Amino acid sequence: MKLRFTKMQGAGNDFVVLDATRKSLALSPEQYRALADRRFGVGADQILIVGPAPAPGVDFSYRIVNADGGEVEQCGNGARCFAKFVRDHGLSDKDAIRVQTLSGVIEPRLQPDGRVTVDMGEPVFEPARIPFDPHGLQARPAGGHEQWPLELGGTTTVMVAVASMGNPHAVQRVDNVDTAPVAEQGPLIEAHPRFPRRVNAGFMQVLSRDHIRLRVYERGAGETLACGTGACAAVVIGIRQGWLDARVDVDTRGGRLSIEWNGAGTPVLMTGPAVSVFEGEIEV
């Protein structure tokens, strides 16, 4: 099958974007993996499939498939690229675009400076809704801002806090993201049995109450240069732990994301770049 695609990136998290607004697309996990392959295909962390409005009151749908071929619930950097894609391709002239994802409706808004702000909805912290199985673990400190001891085998136990932005995140605070054991611990956390749907593993360095550095070993993609939902998860966790204020700049290896959260009952707002790199055609 010949496919037209747009290659995009948001803070270095890169995507193959497919337009399924006029004609539905049903690719297999193998075909998605082939598209994402950085040697034999286009290369991407995720594939984004833009579809028509599934219901009144929503402008589009948008599906996300990780490089490993698995479909997932949400993608923050992808949401910004989605919004730029539909504007660049004349599919919408709106500034604020309501889009249905597997984890609900989100609303990216194109800003005059070219960045995109996304209302990512409210974070979730209850373990069962992450999902995370804390059975037999003692949270520290007990109470609303708990961290959990996660055994990684051998003598290594790390303290993680968990959150969902529609997709699951386990975040640990580290002294320096440059020396954090992302390559060693990332895969162990991602596939840890206490996360029945696996998990994105975040490593957060707190520089000040409004500035952090972050690396994320993503579920189904490995370490990416940036993770939008990971930045949201790290900030809301940092706010609950008392380390951060409501507005935080998140420096990732691929660029800066700005996150705002004003506490329980309010949505997380994420602002960052969205860039089209090239258009192409490929046989899959």
Ligand SMILES: N[C@H](CCC[C@H](N)C(=O)O)C(=O)O
């Ligand atoms: N790997 C993620 C999906 C992509 C999220 C990330 N690229 C973002 O910008 O939020 C997961 O399996 O939940």
